[in-house]
Amino acid sequence: MTEKMILDGSRVAGEMKETLKGRVEALAAAGTTPCLATILVGDDPASETYVRMKGNACRRLGIESRRIHLDRGTTTGQLTEAIRTLNDDPLVHGILLQHPVPRHIDERAAFEAIAIGKDVDGVTALGFAQNAFGFAAYPSCTPAAILAILDYYRIPIEGKHAVVVGRSPILGKPVSLMLLNRNATVTTCHSKTSDLPGLLRQADIVVAAVGRPRFIQGDWIREGAVVLDAGYNEGNVGDVDYDACLARASAITPVPAGVGPVTIAMLLKHTVDAAEKAAATAGR
């Protein structure tokens, strides 16, 4: 029986926040309060919860959280207008549009309205490409969190075979490209993949980003693989059948307290990064 490593995201996030505290204090002393604007459209309860969690995390660190809550009837034009107002506001350093937005809204158009310098969640096309080319200021938070966890626990990436399940523009695709930039060989799988278990059984590193509760089965995991679960489904359940996968993995993220807290810490870090840049530009 090999020793198991539980990849404790709370611990990674805790250390990240500890570092951020000093930076926020230094900014405050120089007259800048980092500020993250969060935009919620409609009244999806899960989205409300996420936005509240992010706001609370900000406040605990001394980061201002400005919440914009638009009703579900908001049009794409009204939403992009609200985003542009935040782009122009020098007191706002980061903008997060909580997704999903109601179906009648063109989410891509809304994301694209976010100024690249305030795109702390890495959702714009330009931010995506900069990340794909390895020089993004703010890579998408969940992919960046996954890499941060691997690095924290000194899990080698170079030369490893990473299999990513999922191909969304803010998770599966960017994490595939980030692992590729770190010299992993990367296979990206999805709902049309023919032999998912067979491919997963070859993986040194598994990233689950499907949004289906307990989808990844224990016997799809190679003995000794590293499993990262970016899923977060109803009832605090990830995309991975945790107990079954734990039995075979050498290292695994739990849900909750795995990728989730690091994602939020990454969002805070990006907001502080943006505030520092703004303060430097303002010549303080």
Place this chain on the structure above:
Amino acid sequence: MTEKMILDGSRVAGEMKETLKGRVEALAAAGTTPCLATILVGDDPASETYVRMKGNACRRLGIESRRIHLDRGTTTGQLTEAIRTLNDDPLVHGILLQHPVPRHIDERAAFEAIAIGKDVDGVTALGFAQNAFGFAAYPSCTPAAILAILDYYRIPIEGKHAVVVGRSPILGKPVSLMLLNRNATVTTCHSKTSDLPGLLRQADIVVAAVGRPRFIQGDWIREGAVVLDAGYNEGNVGDVDYDACLARASAITPVPAGVGPVTIAMLLKHTVDAAEKAAATAGR
């Protein structure tokens, strides 16, 4: 012995150009001559040849080819300035910066100077991301050529396992994302990949984009696989050991007369697309 399909790029390109002819004539009748500006920096003989080939292909179709040749001492600032002049010129519809540029130039900065509406070679970060998200006006020409060949020969992509060897921003990465968007399962390999032969032997579709002559060996190819060779090395040699791979593949692109001519036809198509858009915007 299975029947072999030689994927004849000259034929695909020929049909594409035939379609373009009528569109160029219609534009000419309405007073617009499509125009591709090509920029060559320095005096690399291979680059000079490529630029000349592209210019000749334009002229044969009635597309204007405007050649800008800058000496090898050109700075990044001078190059981006030249690009901006072309961006602002309403008679220019597409801009192609021949790469590689001399080492002292920041190639990424130069690419980024190209206006997205004239980025017919798909080299900007924004163009890359739009392609990754599946809505690019002008996907990178070589990846688009590879997809065009597969489609011309009605080779199914969905559910297939594609293995791409190479991860450059204008070839390996975009072709991986395009195949992914077409519902292939995609593995992207590179110089740090541990067991390249083993991975390639699982591939239904192999894309070679390494830039190493005859690098892909015959016994790395699964019986019946489809092999696309995007390499073009000195002496008219691709990245694939053609004869050895032909013996096992069900379909294969030759070099020359494989991906190359379709890449050029794609560049012409994008230029005509851009000219049509400009003409429509001008309200003709």
